Each structure stands twice: as C-alpha cells, then as structure tokens.
Amino acid sequence: MRYFLHLVTLLILGCSSSEDTNTSENQDPQNQNPEPETVFYKGMDLSFQPELETYNVNYRDDNGTVVDLLSYVEENGTNLVRLKLWHTSQNGQNSLDDVKAYAQRVKAKNMAFLLDFHYSDFWADPGTQTPPAAWQNMTQEELRVAIFDYTKDVLTQLKNQNTLPELVQIGNETDSGFLWNYGKVWDEFSDNWGNYAALVREAIRAVREVDTENNIKVMLHHSKVVNSKFFFQELAPYNIDFDIIGLSYYPQFQTKDLDLVALELNQLALNFDKEILMVEVAYPFTLEWNDNANNFIGSVNQIIPEFAPTPEGQKMYFEWLVSTIKNIPNDKGVGFCYWAPDWVAFTGNENTSTSGSAWENQCLFDFNLRALPAFDVFRNN
Structure with missing residues (x-):
C-alpha cells in the first residue's frame, strides 16, 4: 500500500x-x-457454471484432487467473476435467476462481481445484436424507457439481495452498437450514434439511480484492441458517463503484433482518460481437441508466435498480458478477465458438451480436468 x-x-x-x-x-x-x-482485477467469466454444475464436472487441482470450482479459483487468486445476462433466455441459460443465485455465491467469497448485460435474448457480439423479443417493434422513445426500466429492475433485485455488482457492462462487444437497428452504428447506420448514445445513457442513468452510493463502475465493451479507438472517438462528443473501456483480445481474430497491442492500449489510456479492463481474454494450452467439435483455435497460424500452444506457453502469454496491462500509462490498466476457463468437454447437454464445446483447449484445466500452470498468474499478481 x-x-x-x-x-x-x-x-x-x-x-x-x-x-x-x-x-x-x-x-x-x-x-x-x-x-x-488500486484493485487489480484477476477475473473469470463463469457464466457456464450454473449449467455445468448440473453435470457434476469434476474439476481438479494440479495434484488431481477434485475441487469445488468457485472455491478453488478464489483460493488461487481470482478476485472478480463476470456473469452474462440474457433478457428472456432462448435456452434457459444466463437468466436473471441464474445470475442472482450465482452472484450470492460470488459475494460470499468476497469476490467482485461484473454483470454483463447483453440486452438480447441470446448471444450479442459485433455481428449479432438482436433486441429482446419483448422490445421489438417499439419506437425509439419506447425503447429508451424499456432499457431504463429493465436495467433498473435487474439492479434493484440484485440490490435487494445485497449482491450489487462492482462493475456493470452496458452491452456486449458493442463495436457496431446494440439493439439493432435502434442503436446500430454500422454500414447504413453510421450516422446513428445519437440514438445509440441515448440508449446507453438511459441504461447508465438506471445504474446511477439504483447505486445511490456511487460504487458501481460502468463499462463499455469493444471486441478489438486495435479498432476500438475509432469507436470511442465517435462516442466522445456525447459525453457518456462511463468509467471503464472494456476490450476483448483473442489473437486468432486480431493482430498478433505484441508491440502494437501495447501501443494501442497506451494510446487509449492517454486519449480517453478511462480505466482499461481486458474483459475477454484466453489462450490455448494445446491445439488438440477432446470432443467432436471444431475449436476456435486449432492451427499454429492462429496463435502468437512468441507463445507456444502448451501449458507453459499459455502461462507465458498471461505473464506478458499482465505486464502489458500494468504498464498502461497513469495506472489505467485495472486487470483482465479470462473467458470461460471452465468450459471443458464433458458428457451432457448437446449444445455445450462433447457434441459442441469449441473451447476445451483454451480452458484453464487440461483434458484430465487438472488445473494448469497459468493459475500461477492469478496467484502471483
């Protein structure tokens, strides 16, 4: 201190x-x-856990002893858990009931909680930002009321059970806006920033109204490090009341130039005077697979040349990432969040198990479900 x-x-x-x-x-x-x-967040997105727990997946420590996942990650350095929320879930997952129940367990471990509003009934990302079915066919004015009321209701329910999040994310990977086409800011809607900003402003107003002690930090989330500067420049004239720039960094989809990544992060901090959280990151410990589905990473062409797709290479990647974040100017780098470190291959639901996991080689548990060396990065930072 x-x-x-x-x-x-x-x-x-x-x-x-x-x-x-x-x-x-x-x-x-x-x-x-x-x-x-200053808190340095070492987070994990554990949104799959409410479902995976129903299949009794036996996560193990590095000695092979079966562990309770949430207890294990907390005891080994994790201090933030991110949970995504779908409005009216299409498959029964990521519902408000799921979030409320798991948030209670996160808070009981004295970990911070990051709530990721997708403002959709299913996945939202740069290529898909479908409004909830309940909000479709509204006018712009009606939608602004709806996003305020919904955001306020969710946070009020969390507040009533003493699980208000420390961080709230307004939309998920909103490079192209959200709630299409109301808040779309891409292609033929490139002049629609005013409507996007108005919707974001109403969501944030709801956060501030519930959080009377002003403890919640609000994040806006972009999916790419290099392209994000344009997004925040376009948004700047609207004076949005947010605190954190959230970024995804998956090398298979983005630049693999480490110097460029560091340069872009530093410029974001200097240009916008916001904290920066690498809110979605992951790296493979192997290019092999443990199920019948194709993985997001399966080729040497998709990885960063400096870091081999091995358990030690995965650890080295995260050591570099943490160092890069901590060296962002003016102490604006506030941490990272590993996406789906628990989404291992297992026997269960056909949508998320041995018939459909695309992520098991990027988890923090190997194919025997033993914890990997990358946990040292959580322990030592």
Whole structure:
C-alpha cells in the first residue's frame, strides 16, 4: 500500500516539538488515511457454471484432487467473476435467476462481481445484436424507457439481495452498437450514434439511480484492441458517463503484433482518460481437441508466435498480458478477465458438451480436468 510522502515530513516536524505533538492531531501520521490501494482485477467469466454444475464436472487441482470450482479459483487468486445476462433466455441459460443465485455465491467469497448485460435474448457480439423479443417493434422513445426500466429492475433485485455488482457492462462487444437497428452504428447506420448514445445513457442513468452510493463502475465493451479507438472517438462528443473501456483480445481474430497491442492500449489510456479492463481474454494450452467439435483455435497460424500452444506457453502469454496491462500509462490498466476457463468437454447437454464445446483447449484445466500452470498468474499478481 502506498502512503503520502508528506506524512514522513509531518512525523519529523511533529517530533521536533512536544507541544506541537500534543496539540495537533493533523501532524500525527496515525490519524492520516493512506491512499487507497488500486484493485487489480484477476477475473473469470463463469457464466457456464450454473449449467455445468448440473453435470457434476469434476474439476481438479494440479495434484488431481477434485475441487469445488468457485472455491478453488478464489483460493488461487481470482478476485472478480463476470456473469452474462440474457433478457428472456432462448435456452434457459444466463437468466436473471441464474445470475442472482450465482452472484450470492460470488459475494460470499468476497469476490467482485461484473454483470454483463447483453440486452438480447441470446448471444450479442459485433455481428449479432438482436433486441429482446419483448422490445421489438417499439419506437425509439419506447425503447429508451424499456432499457431504463429493465436495467433498473435487474439492479434493484440484485440490490435487494445485497449482491450489487462492482462493475456493470452496458452491452456486449458493442463495436457496431446494440439493439439493432435502434442503436446500430454500422454500414447504413453510421450516422446513428445519437440514438445509440441515448440508449446507453438511459441504461447508465438506471445504474446511477439504483447505486445511490456511487460504487458501481460502468463499462463499455469493444471486441478489438486495435479498432476500438475509432469507436470511442465517435462516442466522445456525447459525453457518456462511463468509467471503464472494456476490450476483448483473442489473437486468432486480431493482430498478433505484441508491440502494437501495447501501443494501442497506451494510446487509449492517454486519449480517453478511462480505466482499461481486458474483459475477454484466453489462450490455448494445446491445439488438440477432446470432443467432436471444431475449436476456435486449432492451427499454429492462429496463435502468437512468441507463445507456444502448451501449458507453459499459455502461462507465458498471461505473464506478458499482465505486464502489458500494468504498464498502461497513469495506472489505467485495472486487470483482465479470462473467458470461460471452465468450459471443458464433458458428457451432457448437446449444445455445450462433447457434441459442441469449441473451447476445451483454451480452458484453464487440461483434458484430465487438472488445473494448469497459468493459475500461477492469478496467484502471483
């Protein structure tokens, strides 16, 4: 923890005069509050857990002992859990009931909670931002009321059970806006930033209204490090009240130039004076597979040349990532969040198991479900 340097001077001055020491509490360092320590988030998106737990997946520590996943990750350095929320889930997952129940367990472990509003009934990303079925065919004005009311209701329910999130994400990978076409800002809607900003503003207004103590930090999320500067430049004239730039970085979809990644992160911090959280990151520990589905990464052409697709290479990648984030100017780099470290291959639901997992070689557990060396990065930072 860092302390104000002038406290040392005050201590010396106070010792030079017993009268001053006895009459002035302001010169007693013990009565000064140290500068608050900045939290460095070491997070995991565990949105699959409410479903995976129903199949009794046996996660193991590095010695092979079966562990409770949430307890294990907390005991080994994880201090943030991200959960996504779908409005009216199409498959029964990521519902508000799921989020409320798991948020209680996260808070019981004294971990921070990041709520990821997708504002959709299913996955939302740069290529798909479908409004909830309940909101379709509304006018712009009606939709602004709907997003405010919905956001406020969700957060009020969380507040009532003492699980308000520390961070709230307004939309998921909103490079092209969200709630298409109401808030789309791409192609023929490239002049639609005013409507997008108005919808975002209403969602944030709901956050601020529920969070009367102003403890929640609001994040806007872009899917690419290199292209995000344009997005935030376009949004700047609207003076949106947000705190954190959230970014995804998956090398198979983005640049593999490590110097360029660092440069872009630094420029974002200097240009926009916002905190930066790498809110979706992952890296493979192998190019093999453990199920019958194609994986997002399966070729050496998709990885970063400096980091082999091995358990040690995965760890080295995250050591580089943490160092890069911590070196962002003005202490604006506040952490990272590993996406779906638990989405292993298993026998169960055909949509997320041995018939459909596309992620098992990017988890933090190997094909025997043992914890990988990358957990050292969570423990040591």
